[in-house]
Amino acid sequence: MSDTSIVLRIIPVSYLSALGVRRPHRMIERHVMAYRRQWLIVVSGFFEPLFYLLSMRAGVGDLVGDVSVAGRAVPYDAFVAPALMASSAMNGAIFDSTGNVLHRLKYARIYDAALATPMGPADVALGEISWALIRGQIYAIGFLAVMAAMGLTESWWCLMALPVCALIGLTFASIGFLGTTYMRGWSDMEIVNTLMMPLFLFSATFFPISSYGDWAWVVQLSPLYHGVALVRACNAGVWTASLVVHALVLLVISVVMLAWASRRIDRLLRR
Amino acid sequence: MPEPLIVARGLKKRFDEFEAVKGIDVEVQPGEVFGFLGPNGAGKSSTMRMIACVSPASEGTLRLFGMDPAVDGAKIRARIGVVPQLDTLDTELSVQENLWIYGRYFDLSRAECRRRATELLEFAQLTDRADSVVEHLSGGMKRRLSIARSLINEPELLLLDEPTTGLDPQARHVLWERLYRLKQQGVTQVLTTHYMDEAEQLCDRLVVMDQGLIVAEGSPRELIDRYSTREVLELRFGAGTNDQFGPQVAGIGDRFEVLPDRVLVYADDGEAALAEAHHRGLRPESALVRRSSLEDVFLLLTGRSLAD
Ligand SMILES: Nc1ncnc2c1ncn2[C@@H]1O[C@H](COP(=O)(O)OP(=O)(O)O)[C@@H](O)[C@H]1O
Ligand SMILES: [Mg+2]
Numbered sequence: 001m002s003d004t005s006i007v008l009r010i011i012p013v014s015y016l017s018a019l020g021v022r023r024p025h026r027m028i029e030r031h032v033m034a035y036r037r038q039w040l041i042v043v044s045g046f047f048e049p050l051f052y053l054l055s056m057r058a059g060v061g062d063l064v065g066d067v068s069v070a071g072r073a074v075p076y077d078a079f080v081a082p083a084l085m086a087s088s089a090m091n092g093a094i095f096d097s098t099g100n101v102l103h104r105l106k107y108a109r110i111y112d113a114a115l116a117t118p119m120g121p122a123d124v125a126l127g128e129i130s131w132a133l134i135r136g137q138i139y140a141i142g143f144l145a146v147m148a149a150m151g152l153t154e155s156w157w158c159l160m161a162l163p164v165c166a167l168i169g170l171t172f173a174s175i176g177f178l179g180t181t182y183m184r185g186w187s188d189m190e191i192v193n194t195l196m197m198p199l200f201l202f203s204a205t206f207f208p209i210s211s212y213g214d215w216a217w218v219v220q221l222s223p224l225y226h227g228v229a230l231v232r233a234c235n236a237g238v239w240t241a242s243l244v245v246h247a248l249v250l251l252v253i254s255v256v257m258l259a260w261a262s263r264r265i266d267r268l269l270r271r
Numbered sequence: 272m273p274e275p276l277i278v279a280r281g282l283k284k285r286f287d288e289f290e291a292v293k294g295i296d297v298e299v300q301p302g303e304v305f306g307f308l309g310p311n312g313a314g315k316s317s318t319m320r321m322i323a324c325v326s327p328a329s330e331g332t333l334r335l336f337g338m339d340p341a342v343d344g345a346k347i348r349a350r351i352g353v354v355p356q357l358d359t360l361d362t363e364l365s366v367q368e369n370l371w372i373y374g375r376y377f378d379l380s381r382a383e384c385r386r387r388a389t390e391l392l393e394f395a396q397l398t399d400r401a402d403s404v405v406e407h408l409s410g411g412m413k414r415r416l417s418i419a420r421s422l423i424n425e426p427e428l429l430l431l432d433e434p435t436t437g438l439d440p441q442a443r444h445v446l447w448e449r450l451y452r453l454k455q456q457g458v459t460q461v462l463t464t465h466y467m468d469e470a471e472q473l474c475d476r477l478v479v480m481d482q483g484l485i486v487a488e489g490s491p492r493e494l495i496d497r498y499s500t501r502e503v504l505e506l507r508f509g510a511g512t513n514d515q516f517g518p519q520v521a522g523i524g525d526r527f528e529v530l531p532d533r534v535l536v537y538a539d540d541g542e543a544a545l546a547e548a549h550h551r552g553l554r555p556e557s558a559l560v561r562r563s564s565l566e567d568v569f570l571l572l573t574g575r576s577l578a579d
Contacts, residue, residue, distance in 0.1 A: 023376070030372045034363040058416050111555070115378035117424075118345040256559035271286070271326055 004024065023119050027127025028134065030110070045095070046142045049088035053143075056080050057150065069208055069232070081152045082161065083205040085143050087134050089165035090136040090172045090199070090224050096132035097176030098192050102183055111269055121266040129173040129258065136169035137162065147235075157237035164234055164247075168227035171250045174257035175223070181264040198201075200226050226250055274337065276301050276428055276459050277322060281331035284317040291317040294331065299461055302429075304454050307463040308565060309469045310478035310575065313447075314465035316482075317488050319432045322461065323353045335428070349377060352421030356432040358413050360405045362421070367392060367401040370420055377424040387423055393447065395419035411442030418449065431451065433460040435469060447472055475529035479565075481573045484562035491565055498571050499563035500525050502541035506534045506548065506555040516553060523547045528570055537567070 006108045047072050066073040104110040140162055147153050177215055179192070203224035204212070212219050219225050226246040233243050277299040277442050284292035292314040299305045307315045320326035321333060324340040335338055336345045351382060356501050367388050374384030382569035392398045396416040400408065408416065414434065434450070435443040450473060454460060464470050470477050471491045479487040479494070487494055504524070508516045510532075515527035518525030524538025534555075548555070570576055 023378070026376050027373075029375055030361070030364075033368055033372055034361070108362055109357075109359045110361055112325075112355070113361065113373070114357075114376055115353070116323060116353040117373065118349045118378070119376050120345060177340065269325075 002265075004023060010056045015177055017214070021120075021122045021126050023123045024127035025113070026119060027124060028131050030114075031131050042138075045092055045135070048137050049084050049139070049143055050146055051085050053077070053150070054086075054204070055145065056144050067208060069236070072236075074236075077150075078152045078154070078235075079208075079232075080206060081147050082235045083203075083228045085147070085161060085165060086139060086168055086224060086227040086231040087200050087205060088139055088143060090227065091196070092136040092139050093169040093172035094176045094196060096135055096191065097173040098180050098183075099189055101128055101177055101180045102186070102189070104160075105180065105268070106185070107233075115269055116245040119230065121269055122262050124269075125177065125258070125262045125265050129170065129177055129261075132173035132176075133166055133169045136173075137166055140165040151234075154235055155237040160234040161231045164227070164230045164251045166231075166249050167247065167254070169226070170254045171223050171227070174254050174261060178257050178261040178264060181261060181268055223253055224248060234236075273301055275299060276303075276336060277461070278334045279322075279331065280333075281322065282318070282328055282333055283330035284314070284321060284326070290329075291483055293319070295478075295480075295483075295485045297478065297485070299459065302454075302457055304450075304460045304462070304473055306470045306474035306477035307461075307480050308465070308467065308474075308477050308487060308569070310465055310569075310573075311481040312482075314483040315480055316432055319356075319430055319461070323351065323355075324348050324429050325353075328387050330541060331395045346432070349424065351428045351430060352424065352426035354414075354417045354421045354429070354431045354434055356415050356436070360413060362405045365402050365404060366397055366408070367414060369405060369416060370423055373420045384423070387425075391419040391422055394422070395507045396445070396538075409442075411438050411445070414438060414442070415449070416444065420447070422453075425456065428459045428461070433463055433465070435464070435466070443469070467569070468511060468528060470565055479569055479572055481569075481575075486572045487568065494565045494568045496547040499567045500537040501539040501563060502544075503561055503563050503567055504536040504538060504541045504544045505559045505561065506536065506547070506553070507532065507557045508534065508555050516555070519553060520548060521550075527563055530576065535567070535570075536565070546565065 044084055060076065064076040067079040069079060110115055114124060115121065144153070144158065145160060147158070179233055183189070202219060203222040204219055209216050209219055211224070227250045229246045230243060233239065275298040277297060279295060279297040279479045281294045281296065283290060283294050295318065301578070307318060309315050313514070317326070321328050321340070322335065328339060336350060338347050340347055351359060362371065364372065370388035370391055374387060392401055395418065397412060397416060397419065399557055400412065405413065405416070408466070418431070418434065424491070428512045435446050438446070447469070451458065462473065474491060476490050477488070477494070478485045487498065490495065506520070513531065513534055519528065520527050520534060520536050524536045524544045526537050528535040536544050536548070542575040545558055547558060566576065
């Protein structure tokens with residue numbers, strides 16, 4: 001029996017292939033090839049959240065002092081760091097799944113070329129989202145390392161923030177990818193930028209949810225809020241039942257968006 | 272007769288309300304070079320995209336290698352090569368990387384991709400441009416790279432949508448020669464073109480397409496014999512006066528056509544037709560006798576010239 005037939009016997013693989021997913025990794029291979037020459041662009045994505053973190057420590061942290069979270073006093077930079085980590089997972093995923101995907105979809109026509117081969121629309125959709133995830137994970141690992149070096153991590157539980165960031169990445173990459181299939185052109189990227197800013201600022205990123213008062217329910221509509229809550233819990237190593245809800249919200253959004261995006265890309269590319 | 276590679280019956284393509292392909296029947300035999308000849312908007316690309324299994328048929332049946340694209344699209348695509356009308360080369364990759372990644376889409380091993388890419392670069396005369404960025408290639412080079420890329424999986428069937436449109440004459444001849452070589456190697460080819468000389472040069476058999484329908488089918492020679500006379504007399508009267516003098520050639524030869532810039536007289540003996548025109552006192556600015564071409568077939572069948 002050949003290697004492939006053994007692999008194909010494993011149930012998840014055959015389940016995926018029933019959905020038309022066989023070669024999502026080829027899309028990733030293509031991007032690795034393309035980015036070999038542009039590795040600086042990849043590396044640069046790491047610095048923006050890092051600069052935020054440094055500015056929090058140097059300036060804002062001194063002014064604000066400690067923040068009370070679940071009855072504990074936490075230094076401001078340790079409060080904000082997990083939120084920045086979650087935000088950078090969101091930013092990376094959105095960045096990859098909107099602008100880059102739009103370029104490949106409408107202008108570079110990378111997918112048209114791929115779909116003339118045995119690759120299918122589901123391979124393209126899953127490949128792109130996986131790529132966004134991988135890139136996001138690289139940033140998350142870097143970010144966590146810096147947090148640890150600055151003494152902002154509280155226990156080994158902080159490592160759990162990595163899979164959580166992958167989940168946040170999955171959620172936003174799926175949303176971004178779906179949104180991109182509806183874009184008419186570059187001008188629609190403005191909408192993305194306009195939506196990202198309030199998400200970043202009002203997801204209990206810089207203030208605890210209690211400080212939003214009567215408006216706390218609005219914050220809860222933001223997927224990023226749920227991501228921030230999860231990363232914060234990982235870093236603190238404080239586990240509560242509400243975390244399951246946060247994770248489920250992200251998971252459900254991801255699955256729905258992913259299925260929808262896969263159908264959209266099929267309709268768009270196989271006209 | 273061997274099993275046909277492609278069989279289409281009542282094939283239709285609709286885009287919302289608009290019907291781009293209105294029910295066509297086509298059979299392509301293995302080893303054949305088959306052409307779709309027709310003006311812009313005839314539905315050639317829509318047909319090619321259905322055959323390439325990248326666009327689902329709206330109605331009718333389509334079989335390639337005996338398989339249904341709606342069921343076995345990926346399996347069929349694994350056995351064909353596609354050169355789309357507009358190049359879809361990966362502009363972020365180098366020339367040879369384009370070939371490598373394409374081979375990977377077909378699940379070839381990296382070593383095999385490299386081996387085939389080297390051969391294909393030779394075939395496409397691009398060896399010295401292997402590391403160039405695609406953006407910097409000329410139109411002819413891009414087209415050759417597109418063709419090279421479509422061959423990476425050693426396809427049994429090659430689909431070429433307007434392979435030479437926009438190329439200068441020299442680049443076209445280079446491409447024609449490459450396609451002829453592939454034919455000799457036994458690769459079945461289906462191509463579209465709106466150049467009648469290309470269709471005559473390359474195709475064993477072709478269909479003339481107009482407004483989503485097939486209006487004639489046969490080898491280039493058969494079509495010319497069936498629909499046109501042996502020769503054509505072209506008369507050019509002064510600008511704007513072709514309309515006025517045209518009708519005066521009625522009765523010379525089998526029939527005539529008045530175009531904006533010239534009058535065509537269809538006759539088996541062009542010289543005799545010219546003598547008759549002079550005899551009637553017609554004094555065109557220039558006169559030319561030539562053999563009939565597919566252009567004439569098209570004009571007769573549709574009442575329009577291919578160039579429109
Ligand atoms: N994706 C599409 N959506 C809507 N109309 C289309 C689409 N593709 C082609 N058409 C229309 O279908 C007709 C046939 O187009 P096409 O198949 O490209 O013809 P050809 O290749 O012979 O020039 C044209 O009128 C064109 O505008
Ligand atoms: Mg076309």
